[in-house]
Amino acid sequence: MRVVFTLNGRVVEVDVEPNEVLLDTLRLRLGIKSVKRGCERGECGACTVLVSNVPVVSCLLLTVQINGSNIVTVEGLQSDDLFMELASEFSKSFAVxxxxxxPAMALTSYAFIKKALENSLKPSREDIAKAIEGNLCRCGTYPRVLMAIEKVLERRTQVR
Ligand code: FES
Ligand code: FES
Known part of the structure; x- marks a missing residue:
């Protein structure tokens, strides 16, 4: 089946099996390796992508369902100021x-920060923890991720 969608700002067209999931299309057909294969049943969040800035697990999404959608992975955010600031904060906070x-944790965090800034929200630490709860980290970086998100939010709120 032919599917057309926007991937990281570029229109792509692929021929896929009706039961093919987006995780496989991205990794195997389109070479997007930042999207990781974990549990393959929607529990770990490693395969998260953004669909219109909403984090979605790509292992449970059929590629035919995203026809016409706007998909973003970290490969598409390398020139995005907010994303790069967050990536730098992940690094400084040892959140990696x-x-x-x-990659999935950063995408989820990015989408959360963006939405908070756009809507002038002041999320609590609990709100942030809830936002990232779908992304499991076996290395236990959660407190560092929270710290990185808080720092970016704090800085961006002061700047405005
Ligand atoms: S691989 Fe998709 S949620 Fe785990
Ligand atoms: S840094 Fe999260 S799984 Fe290792």
Whole structure:
């Protein structure tokens, strides 16, 4: 089946099996390796991508379902100021250990920060923890991720 969607700002067209999941299309057909294969049943969050800035697990999403959608992975955010600031904060806060969960964790965090800034929200630490709860980290970086998100939010709120 032919599917057309936007991937990291570029229109792509692929021929896929009706039962093919987006995780496989991205990794195997389109070479997007930041999207990780973990549990393959929607529990670990390692395969998260952004669909119109909403984090979605790509292992449970059929590629045919995303026809016409706007998909973003970390490969598409390398020139995005907010994302790069967050990536730098992840690094400074040691929020990346083995790195397996990190692209997905960063995408989820980015989407959360962006939404908070756009809507002038002041999320609590509990709100932030809830936002990232779908991303499991076997290295236990959660407190560092929370710290990184808080720092970016604090800085961005002061700047405005
Ligand atoms: S691989 Fe998709 S949620 Fe675990
Ligand atoms: S940094 Fe290793 S799984 Fe999260």
């Amino acid at each position: 250990q083995c790195g397996y969960c990190s």
